[in-house]
Amino acid sequence: MRSRIQDILKELNEEQRPAVETTEGPILVLAGAGSGKTRVLTYRMAYILRKKKIAPWEILVMTFTNKAAGEMKERIQSLVGNDNPLWVGTFHSTFAKILRREIGVLGYSSDFVIYDTNDQERMLKFIMGEMNISPKEYSPKSIRSVISITKNRLISPENYASTAKSPFEKVVTRIFPVYENRLRFYNALDFDDLITVPIKLFTMYPDILLKYQSRFKYILVDEYQDTNRAQYLLLYHLSKEHRNICVVGDDDQSIYRWRGADIRNILEFENDFPDSQVFRLEQNYRSTQTILKAANSVIEKNVGRKGKSLWSARELGEKIDLLEVVDEREEAQKVVEKIKVEVFKGKRTFREFAVLYRTNAQSRSLEDGLRKSGMSYVIVGGVRFYERKEIKDVLAYLKLIANPKDSISLKRIVNFPLRGIGDGTLRKIDAWAESIGMHMFETMGRIDEIPDITSRIKTSVRDFYGLIQKYIDLKDQISPNELAHTIVDETGLLTMYKGDTSPEGQGRAENIREFLAAVSEYAVSTDSPSLSGFLEEVSLITDIDTWNDKSNAITLMTLHCAKGLEFPVVFITGLEDGLFPVLRSLDEPEALEEERRLFYVGLTRAKEKIYLSCAERRRLFYDSNFRLPSRFLDEIDSTVLRRTKASSRNAAISMHADVQNRKKEAYDSHPDYEDFSQEKIQYRPGVCVNHEKYGKGRIVRVEGEGQKKKVIVRFEDGAEKKFLLQYARFAQL
DNA sequence: GGCAATAGGCTTTTT
């Protein structure tokens, strides 16, 4: 099916058309939620292909998820009927693809593996072990995160070193360069490298940059508000020759600041690309007027935004219902109840409902409720499939075969299943390898040269080496599919779990089977399947990518995950201060604005109806905490919000009085017998206090009630301490 | 070197 240019333009409104027709020069499209952003992107691409008569591979399209990329490809192909490969993908997958072709000049080989967070942390632990840095004193997790942020800011280990002051930063300074060198030695890239290494490549080899610069005549970027500075730089480089860059985004939906996304990219696009044109899409086709009114009233509270106001020609629609419940169990019950009524009336089907929450941990109680009710549901996210232990084990075998330099994967599986190659032996091999500058796997092939290893262990090592080497020789002759099946078989990974009759064991066996099915699937759906190709796909895939929105089930996911999606009915659960917005954002205005944008994203997912819920009490960590309703609830235009009390609570108390009471309970903690100096202090997060012994600090958390009430205070030296309020001596600052 | 028991940490969100 091929559409003509006129047909393409006919399907667009007055706002959308110029954003599609203006093909040349830098363009910023500020697209509000539900304003047909995806439509503009796909039609724009189809329009350029038709009108400019250029090849599909001369357009580069960046999306936020692989799923979005897949859908866009499909739509474009149905519009223009072209089977040529389109360059549509996420930043990470696109540049992984480019690196596979070009990375040779930087001294890596093209079968590099991609390390995920877990691999990074394991590597950091090994490095710290060698340097005698205790992982207890300095957590590998926080070191990883600092390194990641630093890399994304394009700061080199040397430059980092010059700014390091605190003991923690000094430690990072020592580890960082070793980490970088070792990644390279292992022929591995971490997630951040997929963005920063191309920048290095383009800077060091202008001829390679030129090749891609002239090739990509048009560049389209979706979700521009969530790009970081490094990604911006890549776009800047690539668009330099033709200058036809079109970015689409919505500053109000920027929710990845914590991951390094820089909202300045969108706010300052017009400065970054002079002579750019800006188009605004403010008509919303998705939601009822009521929903938009709520969303607008919330987002207006933010200061740092370009400012726009969505409008809708749709009907007024139903009011938003606020479900006030006692705890998370009742919350789940209420959700179940509401869905049940509508489905049994024949009004809706399961797939029309989404239940959203701030943190993955909240899915558990909802899942319990849904399971009991027998309604079908899917949870998107949480522990990712490819991050499960049993899957990572199989993957480690495949990674080692694809890239024998990958000593991190080697260490993971060398003794799993047990082969009698323990820590002691490994350390000897590692030391030997290091002394002759070889990789661990290579060294294992020369195990006879290494002293102080018993012949029994040497035999084990030789067997292991032979096993892996056999597959290394085979990997280019047999399909990745065949390879994965045989290796699982030969190592007995599956048999091991099959023998385990516990539910976990069975689950693991099931997951491995599912994994093997996924490899088969890859082998048939890809033109030239390769082991590295498969591993790359797996490393970059996310749960939302594999989510099947066609199955008839209620969808449960985090608010972040829901970005870009829409549902007729949306539940946003856990609207309690400290949960949503999360505690850590409460005393940081910018973080709070991001939470608010996240709420805005949640609200604008709904087409027809929204339910919000807040619980009086929620078991979140190990404690049952009393919480106040989210401050965001007060920000919703009161004319569109309807409060309905759950049956179990006393409806006679007026809503307002009740909230006031709870505020009293939660905030003015102390009984009368306390020291008078305590009376003045408001014990709540963010308040600064002075402790007679520990000095100045800030309250980060309050838990428990009455006499058991405790405050957690972070002091100036970074230490956190917990105090039973009735004994603690504080003065307010 | 292997296994069971225990300690610790975690819960904000993910390419």
Place this chain on the structure above:
DNA sequence: GCCTATTGCC
């Protein structure tokens, strides 16, 4: 309160 990683004992 649960899951994992590490510890200590065999």
